[in-house]
Amino acid sequence: MNLNFIAAKLQNLKDNGLYRTRVQADSGCKPLVETKGRTRLAFNSNDYLGLASDPRVIEAFKEGVSLYGVGSGASHLISGHGKAHALLEERLSQLMSPMIPNAAALYFCSGYMANLAVVTSLVSGAEEGVTIFSEELNHASIIDAIRLCKAPFVVYPHCDTQALGQMLRESKSKTKLVLTDGVFSMDGDIAPLLKLVAMCEREGAWLVVDDAHGFGVLGQHGLGALEHFGISSSHVIYMGTLGKAAGVCGAFVSAHATMIDWMIQRARPYIYTTAAPPACAHALLKSVDLITGSEGAKRREHLHNLLDQFKQQISSSQHFQYKLLESDTPIQPLVIGSNEDVLNASKSLLADGVWVSAIRAPTVPVGTARLRLTLSASHTADQVDQLTRALKRL
Ligand SMILES: Cc1ncc(COP(=O)(O)O)c(C=O)c1O
Structure with a gap:
């Protein structure tokens, strides 16, 4: 590796106001x-919601540490899957079940990893001929997930359900995956999910909703964009993050139990990483109670x-x-x-x-x-x- 080359690139970023x-x-x-x-x-x-510094969540975190220690020690499929992780997943699947029939939930170390896991495992579980339809303003983690799974993809214009509808109708693929943010992270607007869900149901497509900025904020009980729109659909795979409005860290995916089971078997970003500290999951149980109450x-x-x-x-x-x-x-x-x-x-x-x-x-x-x-x-x-x-x- 040539350090001078990298130094020149860094200087170029500085010259263009792009240095971070x-x-x-x-x-x-x-x-x-x-x-x-x-x-x-x-x-x-x-x-x-200000939960990152809420005394009740902080207390729950401390309690989690005294109950379970600081680290999980291993990945979920080895020995890192603790009681607190299981309780959190059970609670989230109960909460999401009005929106996702037969819902189960899976807790991840981060939303970034959850998105990699969802997209790659959906592609690996699909029959021949997958096409991904990705929203123009989707988060970088979705873009990276698409790059990782190497499936053919098209990008549809921001919130343009008409353009997407045409793309879906024209596609000959057996499996169609539509990927969208629920709330767009840099624009703040909300995806037209009612139309997207209806369209995916009609066209037999799956809809992945990355609700990193909706969970905790939208909906009567803070359950996010699906609750906000009153959506219940077996075509939806939902991702909510837990380090933003929930104030702690990590993320969860909620989908039909069969889909979650497949992710446990095949999602590499879930399998090949050390489980988040159980104390995080313990604190999140409190945080989720506060959000929904x-x-x-x-x-x-x-x-x-x-x-x-x-x-x-x-x-x-x-x-x-x-x-x-x-x-x-x-x-x-x-x-x-x-x-x-x-x-x-x-x-x-x-x-x-x-x-x-x-x-x-x-x-x-x-x-x-x-x-x-x-x-x-x-x-x-x-x-x-x-x-x-x-x-x-x-
Ligand atoms: C829309 C969106 N999806 C996913 C993520 C990744 O979530 P996490 O920060 O938990 O990795 C973010 C993070 O900013 C996001 O804005």
Whole structure:
């Protein structure tokens, strides 16, 4: 390997405003974060309900550690599958069963791995002739999953159900897999799942919904995009992450029990990795209780009030020069345009005490660099005021 070649590539990233740096947080995931010796108001985590620092979840984590220790010691199929993992999967399968007939659930170390597992195992379990139909704005983990399984794929335009319908009708494949984010991670809008499900049922296709940003946030009980739309379908394979709104780590897949059984047999990202610490699963049992109970409902209501407040404050500002994308979720993207401008905007906000992250290509299309603002139920109305005042000063 030639280090000079890599150094030149790094310099090229710097020259084009594409070099990534990490801002070190010296405190935990909360609205007020210590960084670089100052306290800053953060609007960039995916901890949408504020559960990452909830005392009840923290207590459950500690209890999990005292019950099970810190590490799982092995992969699930060797000796790492503990009681806490099993209880969490049982609870999630019960919760998802109104939306997915004969539902079972499988807990993964991360959403990234869950997506790799779902797509590769669906392809390996399919009869001859699989085609994948992937949404244009799908998350990188879905794109990597498609690359990994090497099946033929087509990309359909963002939320364009008509275009997808035509592609499905024209396809001669025996097995058709449609892959979509539930909530688009960099745009914040919600996939048209009612139409997608109806279409997949009609065309005999499977629909994989990556609801990383919907689980905990959408639906009456926080069960995500399927609950939000009142969907019940045996054609759906659902992935929800547990390190975002659920505040801990990992992810789960819920699908027909036969499908989950196949993943346990064949999904390499599930089989060939050490199981997550059982204490995480133990803490998640508490977190899932909070999400689905009255506490979750209260937090979602507060979050929606904050969203209304934020959108109203931005839209009432006549001189605000940037475009806030249309989104009813806690992801509120402010499109700035160039890499240089978005980096400058993020730096000025940081100097002003507000921490918001700049998102650039390849995470978003070239020319649409943006500030990805995320609100959380742990923010207060005053803090949202502070954010909008700082944005207006940009
Ligand atoms: C849409 C989407 N899917 C999957 C993932 C991966 O989830 P995890 O962070 O648990 O690996 C993310 C993470 O940001 C995401 O935004």
